[in-house]
Amino acid sequence: MVETKEEKKRDFQELLDPELASLFRTALRMTRNREDAEDLVQETVTKAFAAFDRFERGTNFRAWVFRILTNTYINNYYRVRDRRNIPSLEEMEEESFFQPVAEGITPEEALLNSLTKDDIIEAIEALPVEFRAVVVLVLVEGFSYKEAAEILDIPMGTVMSRLWRGRKLLQKSLWEYSTQRNDSERKNQEGWTVKKP
Amino acid sequence: MDCKEALEKLYLYLDHEILSESERQQIEGHLQWCWRCQQVYQLENNLQNLIRLNGRNDEVPPSFFSKIKNVIAQF
Numbered sequence: 001m002v003e004t005k006e007e008k009k010r011d012f013q014e015l016l017d018p019e020l021a022s023l024f025r026t027a028l029r030m031t032r033n034r035e036d037a038e039d040l041v042q043e044t045v046t047k048a049f050a051a052f053d054r055f056e057r058g059t060n061f062r063a064w065v066f067r068i069l070t071n072t073y074i075n076n077y078y079r080v081r082d083r084r085n086i087p088s089l090e091e092m093e094e095e096s097f098f099q100p101v102a103e104g105i106t107p108e109e110a111l112l113n114s115l116t117k118d119d120i121i122e123a124i125e126a127l128p129v130e131f132r133a134v135v136v137l138v139l140v141e142g143f144s145y146k147e148a149a150e151i152l153d154i155p156m157g158t159v160m161s162r163l164w165r166g167r168k169l170l171q172k173s174l175w176e177y178s179t180q181r182n183d184s185e186r187k188n189q190e191g192w193t194v195k196k197p
Numbered sequence: 198m199d200c201k202e203a204l205e206k207l208y209l210y211l212d213h214e215i216l217s218e219s220e221r222q223q224i225e226g227h228l229q230w231c232w233r234c235q236q237v238y239q240l241e242n243n244l245q246n247l248i249r250l251n252g253r254n255d256e257v258p259p260s261f262f263s264k265i266k267n268v269i270a271q272f
Contacts, residue, residue: 005272013269020265021257028255038261042268049272108240112247120251138212139245140252145214164208171244 012052015061016045022062022141023069029136030073032125040077044069063143067151070133078129111178123173131166134159139167203227203234211238211245 003011023044027037048055048068055064127135137148138159145163149156203224209215210224228235 009269009272013266016265016269020262022253024257024261025253025255029252034258038264041261042265045265045268046272049269106236106240112240112243115247117251117254120248124248124252135248136252139248142249145212160208163212167208170248174244 008052009049011057012049016048016065019062019065023065026066026069026136026141027073029121029124029132029140030070030129031077036077040069040073043076044072047072060147063147063151066137066141066143067153070137070151071153074129111175114178114181115174119174119177123170123177126173127166127169131162131169134162135166135170138163198223198227200227200231200234203231204237207234207238207241211241 020041023041024037027040027044028034031037031040044065048065051068055061124132124135124140133152134148137143137151138145143151145156145159148159152159154162206215206220206224210221215221215224228238
């Protein structure tokens with residue numbers, strides 16, 4: 001039976017509505033800008049509706065629409081300036097964030113306790129786009145490795161290695177934020193002590 | 198399972214990507230008696246929860262939903 005345009009719109013809207021907030025959040029992490037994020041989702045929705053006849057009902061709409069979002073981002077929003085120096089695997093192998101200690105609160109536990117929402121968001125948004133995409137899809141949005149591989153059109157092994165490196169970069173950034181904050185607080189306290197009569 | 202193997206598979210375990218039940222049980226068995234790997238697991242798990250919680254905590258402007266609804270209405 002041929003679907004009318006109104007039926008198609010209704011079906012599309014029903015599938016899209018539960019994903020809109022996730023699409024917006026992901027767009028925001030990718031573009032790092034609310035206005036661009038809204039535009040990116042709007043463009044995604046337009047493309048998805050245009051291609052909706054080719055979407056096989058009953059399959060994974062969430063992964064399908066996220067794939068359109070990430071492709072649109074890469075084609076239209078991702079600029080060369082987003083490319084940064086990415087440390088090699090060998091360099092990152094040397095960096096170990098979590099080190100077990102014998103007892104008591106570890107510096108890592110203290111760090112986790114001191115992190116704010118802004119720290120986390122800043123660290124995610126500072127990731128190079130290849131890693132950011134995988135981190136957002138898997139760690140934030142809860143896609144499986146297989147789904148992330150399909151969304152980004154890359155092999156699952158690449159998802160795993162980008163996720164591993166993304167995690168290490170995140171840990172490094174968060175560690176640096178915490179250390180800088182602690183240093184700054186210590187200096188402030190020392191300054192206050194000197195000024196006190 | 199030794200520590201090296203447990204730590205190599207830790208992220209797969211955290212991400213619920215280990216398909217084999219016996220592998221999952223081996224990791225859980227190792228984490229039960231090895232405090233060092235247990236500590237790493239707890240920290241990684243806590244960090245992952247922080248990332249998920251904060252990464253999903255953005256306020257979506259109400260105007261955004263109506264904007265998208267209007268876009269679809271115009272198709």
